[in-house]
Amino acid sequence: MADRILKKENLGKLVASVNDKGGRFIAPSLDARQVVFKDVTKAEEIVTDYILARNSYKEYVFPQTEVVADFTVEKHGVDLKSREVEARETVVFGARPCEATSLSSLRAIFTWDYIDEFYTKREATLVVITVACTKADEACFCTTVDLSPETRAGSDLYLLETESGDYIVEAMTDKGRAFVERHKDAFSEGAAKAKTLVMPERIGTIDLEKVSARLKDKGHYDDQVWARLTRKCIGCGACTFVCPTCHCFDITDEGTAFAGERRKNWDACQYDTFTLHASGHNPRHYQYQRWRNRFMCKFNFYPGKFASKGCVGCGRCIRVCPVRLDITEVMEEFSR
Ligand code: SF4
Numbered sequence: 062m063a064d065r066i067l068k069k070e071n072l073g074k075l076v077a078s079v080n081d082k083g084g085r086f087i088a089p090s091l092d093a094r095q096v097v098f099k100d101v102t103k104a105e106e107i108v109t110d111y112i113l114a115r116n117s118y119k120e121y122v123f124p125q126t127e128v129v130a131d132f133t134v135e136k137h138g139v140d141l142k143s144r145e146v147e148a149r150e151t152v153v154f155g156a157r158p159c160e161a162t163s164l165s166s167l168r169a170i171f172t173w174d175y176i177d178e179f180y181t182k183r184e185a186t187l188v189v190i191t192v193a194c195t196k197a198d199e200a201c202f203c204t205t206v207d208l209s210p211e212t213r214a215g216s217d218l219y220l221l222e223t224e225s226g227d228y229i230v231e232a233m234t235d236k237g238r239a240f241v242e243r244h245k246d247a248f249s250e251g252a253a254k255a256k257t258l259v260m261p262e263r264i265g266t267i268d269l270e271k272v273s274a275r276l277k278d279k280g281h282y283d284d285q286v287w288a289r290l291t292r293k294c295i296g297c298g299a300c301t302f303v304c305p306t307c308h309c310f311d312i313t314d315e316g317t318a319f320a321g322e323r324r325k326n327w328d329a330c331q332y333d334t335f336t337l338h339a340s341g342h343n344p345r346h347y348q349y350q351r352w353r354n355r356f357m358c359k360f361n362f363y364p365g366k367f368a369s370k371g372c373v374g375c376g377r378c379i380r381v382c383p384v385r386l387d388i389t390e391v392m393e394e395f396s397r
């Protein structure tokens with residue numbers, strides 16, 4: 062049977078088709094000499110030779126900051142009006158298989174005890190087009206968390222690159238099939254051979270079950286090992302901002318005493334103010350306690366509560382950390 066193909070010369074046609082129909086096309090592109098996910102309007106802006114975009118595409122379903130309501134203070138109370146979410150087709154091209162799975166982790170949080178419509182409406186119009194990995198670096202560890210470049214979960218379209226720079230297209234979901242139909246002029250049929258995928262080597266010294274068991278054991282909660290392993294962390298929060306599964310946010314009111322906006326802003330458990338009480342008490346007074354929380358969230362709280370993963374092994378936190386704190390080294394320590 063013939064494959065569905067996206068030819069490299071038709072990538073521009075696809076970008077134009079999405080934009081012309083009122084959608085956004087997000088793809089890896091250069092910004093300040095870094096490859097990042099951003100809006101593109103032509104194929105020439107898209108970078109195809111990259112390992113992973115520096116930022117996660119989570120900001121297209123969970124923006125760094127957004128107004129969720131407007132308020133005015135009246136004589137007899139506060140008038141609060143919720144904002145409507147703009148839900149236009151948003152296409153993320155060039156996600157990697159590890160991060161495609163992270164969407165189920167975000168969904169688990171944003172639909173858990175409360176349905177967050179700001180998230181769910183955006184996710185409903187998001188189309189994830191994954192390009193399987195033909196390159197990896199030292200920070201990639203998807204296979205250690207039981208994923209791989211062959212993982213298709215979370216992708217609406219799963220693309221395999223060919224030697225000539227075209228893509229073999231596999232539609233994984235109804236949304237993906239509808240997308241191909243809607244933009245059918247950009248796709249063709251043909252036969253092609255995919256490039257070999259690159260599998261990051263599994264880190265043999267890591268055993269996720271042991272990590273999880275150790276974290277569940279309350280007798281180890283205050284182990285000195287936390288301080289030893291994470292002493293160099295400066296609490297910059299970069300690891301949380303680039304992480305595709307980190308999801309913490311804060312709500313702030315901005316404006317005057319009479320009117321203003323209620324905003325939802327990314328927050329990070331690595332900040333000392335994150336758990337600071339109004340009394341001045343902080344249950345996570347030391348940085349190692351904040352780091353412990355992040356690690357516990359990924360390998361104890363998430364697996365205990367949800368079927369989705371707290372960490373997909375993308376390695377972004379390792380690449381971005383200014384003090385080279387490597388999460389896999391902590392996983393190794395707890396595997397022993
Ligand atoms: S914790 Fe690090 S490796 Fe795991 S998903 Fe987040 S950024 Fe990627």
Ligand code: SF4
Pocket residue numbers: 293294295296297298299300301331378381382383384385386
């Ligand atoms: S990026 Fe590194 S230094 Fe910054 S909070 Fe994360 S672990 Fe700490």
